[in-house]
Amino acid sequence: MIIDLESIFNVEGLSADLDYEIDMSGEELDGAFPFKTPVRVRGRVANTTGIVEINAEASYELTMPCSRCAQETVHKMSTEIYHTLVRQVENENNDDFLTVTDLRYDLDPLVREDILLSMPYKFLCSDDCKGLCPKCGKNLNEGPCSCKPETDPRLEALRQLLDNNE
Ligand SMILES: [Zn+2]
Ligand SMILES: [Zn+2]
Incomplete structure (x- = not known):
């Protein structure tokens, strides 16, 4: 969405409401859309x-x-889009401000970037997902598989340690 920032910059107290949709269906994340x-x-x-x-x-x-x-799981998400806009940079090193060169400002790239930067590191179907059996590949949320359980207690301790570090 293009916002005409000229009047907003020029008139103190002026604001424009935003309520619109962006199509991000072409955006790829870890091989998925x-x-x-x-x-x-x-x-x-x-x-x-x-x-x-x-x-x-x-x-x-x-x-x-x-x-x-x-x-495949659907996650409801929200990302805060918060920026202070300036027309020219007074201090080149200041990352807090977003410098606007074109006053007919296209908001969409900013929204896309903020959303993609806020993506979580991983997605789980539920917090206690049991995952797949490393031997037979069965989905352990659907029940145990017939593989023999790991009996070496040292390996088991290591596995739990790795799990906790995830
Ligand atoms: Zn899962
Ligand atoms: Zn198995």
């Missing part, structure tokens, strides 16, 4: 006492395979 439904963006761009800020929330669903058992 998780954005099956549009991303909803709601919030506003406002000039408060001369400072122009974007304050919005992107809400969306991610359809991702579980990192342990590969079962």
